[in-house]
Amino acid sequence: MATVQRTYEPQFSDRFYLPAVVRGLWMTFVRIFRRKDTIPYPDRKYVPADGYRGLQRLNKDAEGRIKCVACEMCQTACPAHCITIVPSPAPWDEGEERYPVQFDIDLLRCIFCGFCELACPKEAIELTEIYDYASYTRDDLIINMEGLLKVYDVTSQGNIYKRQNEGESITIDTGKL
Amino acid sequence: MPLLKIDHQELEVAAGSQVLEAALAAGIEIPHYCYHPALSVVGSCRMCIVEVEGMPKLQTACSTPIGELPADRKVDGKYDMVVHTESEKVVAARKLMLEFLLLNHPLDCPVCDQAGECFLQDYSFKYGSAHSRFIEEKRVRPAEDLGSGVAINHDRCIMCTRCVRFTREITGTDELFVMDRGYSNRIAVFDGLPLDNPLAGNVADICPVGALLLKDYMHTTRVWHLSHTESVCNECASGCSITVDARDNKIYRIISRENPQANGYFICDYGRYSFHKYADSPLTRPLQRTKDGWEMIDWDTAYRQVLEQVQATGGKGAVRALASPTFPNEPNFVLGQFMARLSDRKNIALLPTLKEDDQEFPGGFRISGEKGGNLRGVQAMVPGLAAAMKSLMRGEPGVLIALDGDGRAHLTGELKRLLELVAFKVVVASMPSDLTAQADLVLPVATPYAREGTMTNDKGLVQWLQPALHPAGEVRPDWQVIAELGQLLTGEGHLYTCAGDVTWKINQTTPGYSQITRFRLGRTGQLSGSEAA
Numbered sequence: 001m002a003t004v005q006r007t008y009e010p011q012f013s014d015r016f017y018l019p020a021v022v023r024g025l026w027m028t029f030v031r032i033f034r035r036k037d038t039i040p041y042p043d044r045k046y047v048p049a050d051g052y053r054g055l056q057r058l059n060k061d062a063e064g065r066i067k068c069v070a071c072e073m074c075q076t077a078c079p080a081h082c083i084t085i086v087p088s089p090a091p092w093d094e095g096e097e098r099y100p101v102q103f104d105i106d107l108l109r110c111i112f113c114g115f116c117e118l119a120c121p122k123e124a125i126e127l128t129e130i131y132d133y134a135s136y137t138r139d140d141l142i143i144n145m146e147g148l149l150k151v152y153d154v155t156s157q158g159n160i161y162k163r164q165n166e167g168e169s170i171t172i173d174t175g176k177l
Numbered sequence: 178m179p180l181l182k183i184d185h186q187e188l189e190v191a192a193g194s195q196v197l198e199a200a201l202a203a204g205i206e207i208p209h210y211c212y213h214p215a216l217s218v219v220g221s222c223r224m225c226i227v228e229v230e231g232m233p234k235l236q237t238a239c240s241t242p243i244g245e246l247p248a249d250r251k252v253d254g255k256y257d258m259v260v261h262t263e264s265e266k267v268v269a270a271r272k273l274m275l276e277f278l279l280l281n282h283p284l285d286c287p288v289c290d291q292a293g294e295c296f297l298q299d300y301s302f303k304y305g306s307a308h309s310r311f312i313e314e315k316r317v318r319p320a321e322d323l324g325s326g327v328a329i330n331h332d333r334c335i336m337c338t339r340c341v342r343f344t345r346e347i348t349g350t351d352e353l354f355v356m357d358r359g360y361s362n363r364i365a366v367f368d369g370l371p372l373d374n375p376l377a378g379n380v381a382d383i384c385p386v387g388a389l390l391l392k393d394y395m396h397t398t399r400v401w402h403l404s405h406t407e408s409v410c411n412e413c414a415s416g417c418s419i420t421v422d423a424r425d426n427k428i429y430r431i432i433s434r435e436n437p438q439a440n441g442y443f444i445c446d447y448g449r450y451s452f453h454k455y456a457d458s459p460l461t462r463p464l465q466r467t468k469d470g471w472e473m474i475d476w477d478t479a480y481r482q483v484l485e486q487v488q489a490t491g492g493k494g495a496v497r498a499l500a501s502p503t504f505p506n507e508p509n510f511v512l513g514q515f516m517a518r519l520s521d522r523k524n525i526a527l528l529p530t531l532k533e534d535d536q537e538f539p540g541g542f543r544i545s546g547e548k549g550g551n552l553r554g555v556q557a558m559v560p561g562l563a564a565a566m567k568s569l570m571r572g573e574p575g576v577l578i579a580l581d582g583d584g585r586a587h588l589t590g591e592l593k594r595l596l597e598l599v600a601f602k603v604v605v606a607s608m609p610s611d612l613t614a615q616a617d618l619v620l621p622v623a624t625p626y627a628r629e630g631t632m633t634n635d636k637g638l639v640q641w642l643q644p645a646l647h648p649a650g651e652v653r654p655d656w657q658v659i660a661e662l663g664q665l666l667t668g669e670g671h672l673y674t675c676a677g678d679v680t681w682k683i684n685q686t687t688p689g690y691s692q693i694t695r696f697r698l699g700r701t702g703q704l705s706g707s708e709a710a
Binding site: 070072076088096121122 | 398
């Protein structure tokens with residue numbers, strides 16, 4: 001049979017409990033004036049640290065064209081097999097000779113490991129700070145090329161949550177998303 | 178025979194053969210670009226340099242012949258030649274050579290279709306260095322179209338001249354040549370004389386880097402996503418060995434597969450691009466002719482209809498059949514078997530296919546004019562088939578069962594007369610064609626690259642076809658459809674569960690095929706009949 005060894009024998013004042021209650025109330029009172037650890041989400045958005053791995057985006061070059069050359073490196077590196085790319089010869093004369101006509105990411109499969117970003121030889125795919133893109137249907141969570149480029153438009157001017165908290169009105173309209 | 182020592186391996190090779198050949202045959206890897214077993218040796222890439230004991234400089238392995246030394250001058254008392262492929266000198270020289278070949282290379286592997294099967298990539302990784310000391314501006318040249326669906330990207334070219342030698346020695350058409358000298362030399366065609374021969378696609382296959390590429394395959398997928406299926410081309414009776422590269426049940430390209438007994442190292446462009454024909458709208462369900470067009474039916478209804486029609490029009494004795502050289506041996510064999518039961522093979526003839534003149538090339542490559550790829554196989558499967566279609570014209574109008582393969586039936590006058598004569602036409606086909614347009618009932622089978630079975634080329638070489646695709650819809654294997662028809666008409670069951678079962682039956686019963694089994698065929702096939710002896 002196990003025996004419980006008490007290391008602390010309660011005094012009379014401990015058995016009285018009132019001092020402990022007062023100490024607790026005092027602690028609560030003091031914390032009212034300190035900086036809060038919680039935020040009133042979604043009125044204020046949580047701003048993730050730099051390097052946070054959220055929703056992907058497809059970058060554009062200086063001329064506003066998609067940077068991606070559809071080399072399928074991200075697709076090859078992806079451990080979750082969530083990327084689908086269909087390459088095609090590019091319609092423009094100058095610049096890269098290949099570009100994607102289809103670029104889908106299944107966000108339900110994606111594990112946000114960031115391998116796609118590491119594998120990309122053109123710095124075309126990047127993970128952004130966006131985390132609030134829940135949806136009611138599975139279909140809505142397969143983001144296409146148009147959507148990924150829109151994410152770039154939205155996120156390229158700085159952290160969107162920081163801007164939202166500063167009062168800027170930003171809506172992420174990525175087609176289906 | 179001279180005794181050769183390469184690194185730590187002793188080899189006995191024939192005098193006069195080159196070091197590189199001997200090394201490759203023994204499984205020793207010596208990196209090389211310009212050497213190709215089917216082409217003459219030029220030694221221009223300098224990649225296969227090795228150290229030969231007793232020679233002051235490094236030698237190119239591809240152009241160093243092996244000879245016999247007098248007994249008193251042998252190296253170490255017994256060797257005629259001692260070669261080092263991994264010595265310090267060789268490793269350093271290779272590294273320099275690769276740096277030189279990559280001087281002007283654009284390093285555009287992400288957009289290059291050769292990436293994944295590129296020898297520049299492989300050798301750089303294995304033998305090269307990670308950095309280039311070249312700080313000047315790289316030479317940039319625009320890509321060009323050479324004709325026949327081949328494009329050249331000059332920046333990636335290493336001037337191995339495999340393509341130039343190919344057009345000189347194999348096709349004999351001489352379109353490609355090396356223009357200018359030194360720093361500005363490049364592969365070119367004369368103005369107004371583009372690459373124009375039916376073997377042109379091979380230059381992209383033999384190009385060891387990404388300089389020559391097929392426009393058909395360009396920017397469609399990456400090679401590491403493709404599954405490689407070893408199959409046989411059935412566009413003509415040459416029966417070239419091919420590798421079918423597919424992804425997600427879609428063929429992206431067909432490349433040649435080395436087979437000294439059939440095609441050597443190359444294939445023609447007709448075969449190379451043939452998969453496009455079968456990609457669009459293959460037959461997927463049994464079709465029945467109605468008053469206003471076609472109606473899709475299921476297999477049971479289709480078979481029931483065949484039986485009803487046979488009973489209504491002259492009975493089983495009046496059933497006629499056309500064996501097809503566009504099908505593998507298996508369905509033809511099963512057809513021959515049950516027609517023998519029904520009418521002692523009197524009512525079976527050969528479906529006519531297109532016949533043209535053979536095309537021969539100086540390099541020994543031959544495109545057969547016989548467009549029914551399995552003609553010789555059909556003749557072996559169904560003895561006495563040589564008899565003309567006339568024998569089918571006799572008797573009452575009955576049911577015709579025609580094997581059409583993939584829409585390559587040649588509608589000759591004789592065939593047209595036969596089609597008019599018979600009362601009910603059943604066509605077993607994979608693609609809609611002129612013949613299926615005249616049918617009363619179409620039974621769909623797998624397209625050529627989704628088939629399994631054996632094919633016999635015009636030299637009697639039997640090769641195994643592996644399916645590269647899963648057939649769409651309710652398509653059934655060709656041998657199965659014929660076996661089921663046979664079961665229906667003869668009332669006797671069949672015991673075939675796969676194409677290999679039929680191959681085994683062929684092996685047991687067909688003269689000349691006793692050496693042919695699924696596993697003996699291997700990758701390059703077996704000669705059938707008297708050729709085997």
